Amino acid sequence: MSSEPPPGSGQQPPDDDPFRKQPPPAEGSGSPYSTPPPYGGSPHGGGDPYGGGPADPLAGMPPLAPSGRRTLARIIDMIMVAVVVWLITWGFGVSEFDVDSDDMQYGKSLAQSALAAVLYIAYDTILITRSGQTLGKKWLGMRVANLDNGSTPSAQTTLIRSAVLWIPFAFCCACIWTAISGGWSYFDKPYKQGLHDKAAKTVVVVSTT
Secondary structure, three states, X not given: OOOXXXXXXOOOOOOOOOOOOOOOOOOOOOOOOOOOOXXXXXXXXXXXXXXXXXXXXXXXXXXXXXXXXXXXXXXXXXXXXXXXXXXXXXXXXXXXOOOOOHXXXXXXXXXXXXXXXXXXXXXXXXXXXXXXXXXXXXXXXXXEEEOOOOXXXXXXXXXXXXXXXXXXXXXXXXXXXXXXXXXXHHOOOOOOOOHHHHHHOEEEEEOOO
């Protein structure tokens, strides 16, 4: 037999009524980005950030960065580093080789690719380890964060992320790999991760600073 008063009686249910709806928790409380969970824990519950969790796996996270904005930031970064690569190769005469020898042409291409890979990886690793932001991400209000606790990725984590993105780009697949790895975020759910994010277990979120 129900303990609730009949409709229209004007009486309120007692405080200990199990069906009495409790007020929602204060907004912002329990954010995984203010109090990191134990090592290996997920901000969404469970020990594996890629495993099962509550109905809303994004609860408590800053907003994920839009994929279109991420693409624009990546283009900005690519242009800036490409200019440096061109200036260095031009200064050393690498881009001036004009010979028929296949070996010389291969050497030229390999040197440019190696330089590009080193500079792109160094650019991403140094800046993201410092603040979670490359220049492109900083200008567009985003940052890279660890998926498990929202902190700025370590140098090792960022190196993995950068290597997965830039080594194939520099040596074989160029823009095709960048489109695949970065474009993955357009379809990935629920974290909007690129393939390089998945390798390093990172996400890109909107920056609050």
